[in-house]
Amino acid sequence: MYPFSFTKAAGTREALEAGRRGGRYIAGGTTLVDLMRETVERPRTLVDISALPMREVTDTARGGLRIGALVRMAEAAAHPKVRTLYPVISQALELSASAQLRNMATIGGNIMQRTRCAYFRDVTAACNKREPGSGCAALQGYNRTHAILGTSDHCVATHPSDVAVAFAALEASVHLLGPDGERSVPFADFLLQPGDTPNREQALRPGELITAVEIPPHPGPLKSGYMKVRDRQSYEFALTSAAVALHVRGGVIRQAKIAVGGVGTVPWRLPAVERRLTGRRPSDALWAEAAEGAAEGARPLTHNRFKVELLKRTVERQLRIVGGTK
Amino acid sequence: MEEPIPAQPSETAAVPTAPPVRPTRRTFITATTAAGATVATGGLVAGPSRVGAAAPAESPPTSPVSLSVNGDRHTVTVDNRTSLLDLLREHLGLTGSKKGCNAGACGACTVLVDGRRVNSCLTLAVRLEGAEVTTIEGLADGDRLHPLQQAFIDQDAFQCGYCTPGQIMSGVGCMQEGHSGSAEEIREWMSGNICRCGCYVKIVRAVEQAAGRK
Numbered sequence: 155m156y157p158f159s160f161t162k163a164a165g166t167r168e169a170l171e172a173g174r175r176g177g178r179y180i181a182g183g184t185t186l187v188d189l190m191r192e193t194v195e196r197p198r199t200l201v202d203i204s205a206l207p208m209r210e211v212t213d214t215a216r217g218g219l220r221i222g223a224l225v226r227m228a229e230a231a232a233h234p235k236v237r238t239l240y241p242v243i244s245q246a247l248e249l250s251a252s253a254q255l256r257n258m259a260t261i262g263g264n265i266m267q268r269t270r271c272a273y274f275r276d277v278t279a280a281c282n283k284r285e286p287g288s289g290c291a292a293l294q295g296y297n298r299t300h301a302i303l304g305t306s307d308h309c310v311a312t313h314p315s316d317v318a319v320a321f322a323a324l325e326a327s328v329h330l331l332g333p334d335g336e337r338s339v340p341f342a343d344f345l346l347q348p349g350d351t352p353n354r355e356q357a358l359r360p361g362e363l364i365t366a367v368e369i370p371p372h373p374g375p376l377k378s379g380y381m382k383v384r385d386r387q388s389y390e391f392a393l394t395s396a397a398v399a400l401h402v403r404g405g406v407i408r409q410a411k412i413a414v415g416g417v418g419t420v421p422w423r424l425p426a427v428e429r430r431l432t433g434r435r436p437s438d439a440l441w442a443e444a445a446e447g448a449a450e451g452a453r454p455l456t457h458n459r460f461k462v463e464l465l466k467r468t469v470e471r472q473l474r475i476v477g478g479t480k
Numbered sequence: 481m482e483e484p485i486p487a488q489p490s491e492t493a494a495v496p497t498a499p500p501v502r503p504t505r506r507t508f509i510t511a512t513t514a515a516g517a518t519v520a521t522g523g524l525v526a527g528p529s530r531v532g533a534a535a536p537a538e539s540p541p542t543s544p545v546s547l548s549v550n551g552d553r554h555t556v557t558v559d560n561r562t563s564l565l566d567l568l569r570e571h572l573g574l575t576g577s578k579k580g581c582n583a584g585a586c587g588a589c590t591v592l593v594d595g596r597r598v599n600s601c602l603t604l605a606v607r608l609e610g611a612e613v614t615t616i617e618g619l620a621d622g623d624r625l626h627p628l629q630q631a632f633i634d635q636d637a638f639q640c641g642y643c644t645p646g647q648i649m650s651g652v653g654c655m656q657e658g659h660s661g662s663a664e665e666i667r668e669w670m671s672g673n674i675c676r677c678g679c680y681v682k683i684v685r686a687v688e689q690a691a692g693r694k
């Protein structure tokens with residue numbers, strides 16, 4: 155780990171000022187400290203933001219929910235409103251990392267986490283994300299856990315967050331505060347696909363702070379849930395995952411929101427699958443028919459072809475769990 | 481400009497300022513390997529008198545931090561890179577907490593910070609101003625073992641014992657959080673602690689015993 159200076163911001167203004175001078179925010183530290191130790195990250199100054207007033211889960215005037223950026227993963231998952239309104243968020247969080255890490259890590263830090271690609275973490279390997287122009291060792295390397303959707307010739311790394319998949323499905327927005335004031339970015343625009351600049355990962359401007367993630371109101375009743383398929387039962391990143399939210403009224407699916415994880419360079423929405431479901435009546439046959447299109451556009455690599463079929467089955471199974479059967 | 485060779489976490493020097501602590505063999509070795517001749521004096525010999533003294537030009541940034549560990553107050557000056565795990569093991573002589581992966585992936589370093597179980601390897605000591613830390617050394621009440629410590633013995637829930645302090649601290653957190661309602665629940669909520677010896681079945685039984693379910 156390289157040496158760094160450390161300051162703890164007493165308030166938001168002080169944090170932004172330190173951020174403007176190039177300081178790096180630290181929240182739970184669970185991924186930043188790890189990557190600093192690997193020398194993948196080399197901040198010269200750390201700005202501790204844990205004292206900032208972004209710790210609350212609050213109702214929004216529009217009828218949605220606002221989760222402060224410093225709310226810990228464990229707290230967000232256990233929050234009664236989150237659990238009852240959006241089980242998909244609670245489930246995605248509780249299927250993430252470990253109880254210890256969830257006690258430390260925050261919602262803001264979670265959506266900012268960087269890929270777990272082994273070549274990204276290995277400073278001796280070629281990686282365009284870490285070292286633009288150095289190449290991508292994963293393309294010809296061991297790429298079993300890598301992405302099949304949203305990839306480019308420059309990067310095939312997955313975004314590892316689970317709760318980001320739930321946020322994508324629920325069409326959340328990310329609230330930001332910078333030197334030029336506040337703004338809000340739709341979740342779909344917040345995490346960036348690699349294209350030819352895989353080193354650019356979020357639509358965050360230098361020095362900007364995430365203050366909250368907002369879930370918009372959804373028509374009720376909304377049934378939702380998260381499924382995660384992995385190499386071991388717990389404490390492991392997803393090979394595939396599916397966040398499903400269904401609004402069913404009068405026996406008809408009025409709205410379907412689906413995003414998948416473990417397969418994309420960013421959380422991946424499935425609008426074609428959603429369209430196939432909308433206006434139809436829940437049935438096993440419908441789940442299978444809709445899920446058939448889950449991997450549309452996939453570009454598998456040498457070792458991750460299995461993800462195509464696994465993804466379809468993950469989506470089909472989660473549709474059945476959330477939507478039930480006749 | 482060429483960056484200096486990064487010092488590993490365990491090699492970062494912390495300077496205890498109160499109470500003064502003699503450098504142990506362990507701190508001596510690590511500090512010299514990390515810092516080489518130039519910085520060693522800054523980190524090492526330093527007692528309270530060095531606080532506030534200008535740091536040698538090359539020395540990495542340090543910060544004072546005051547925290548309580550198992551009820552004892554410590555005021556130390558740490559290299560900002562020092563993890564809580566290294567502070568405990570290398571500088572406070574509390575070697576019960578173990579270093580398995582140093583990356584949040586094994587749980588051997590689990591301690592309680594302000595009552596919550598966390599991975600001390602990913603916790604920067606410099607952030608712990610005012611914090612209350614409980615390690616495995618602080619769990620027993622005098623000679624009376626904590627019920628979970630006793631349960632680990634009763635259930636024979638270890639082989640090599642390397643993961644055990646982390647398992648026990650995590651188990652204490654698991655019970656306090658109310659996640660010890662069934663064997664399945666314990667398995668899931670204890671998944672952040674890996675046991676290479678594969679004692680999982682008995683570890684779950686030990687937590688069940690301490691939680692009063694067995």
Ligand SMILES: Cc1cc2nc3c(=O)[nH]c(=O)nc-3n(C[C@H](O)[C@H](O)[C@H](O)COP(=O)(O)OP(=O)(O)OC[C@H]3O[C@@H](n4cnc5c(N)ncnc54)[C@H](O)[C@@H]3O)c2cc1C
Binds near residue numbers: 259364391586
């Ligand atoms: C062993 C292990 C297993 C894991 N398994 C999973 C898993 O299964 N699923 C999963 O989703 N995650 C998993 N994680 C990742 C974990 O969830 C993240 O490390 C965590 O959520 C990051 O949050 P943090 O608060 O600790 O972030 P930090 O490490 O503090 O920060 C991460 C980044 O975000 C920036 N940042 C933080 N807060 C803000 C803010 N408010 N505004 C602007 N920038 C900010 C920091 O500057 C930094 O760049 C795992 C991690 C480990 C170590």
Ligand code: FES
Binds near residue numbers: 602
């Ligand atoms: S040493 Fe901290 S989790 Fe492995």
Ligand code: FES
Binds near residue numbers: 641642674678679
């Ligand atoms: S007892 Fe040996 S690692 Fe758990």
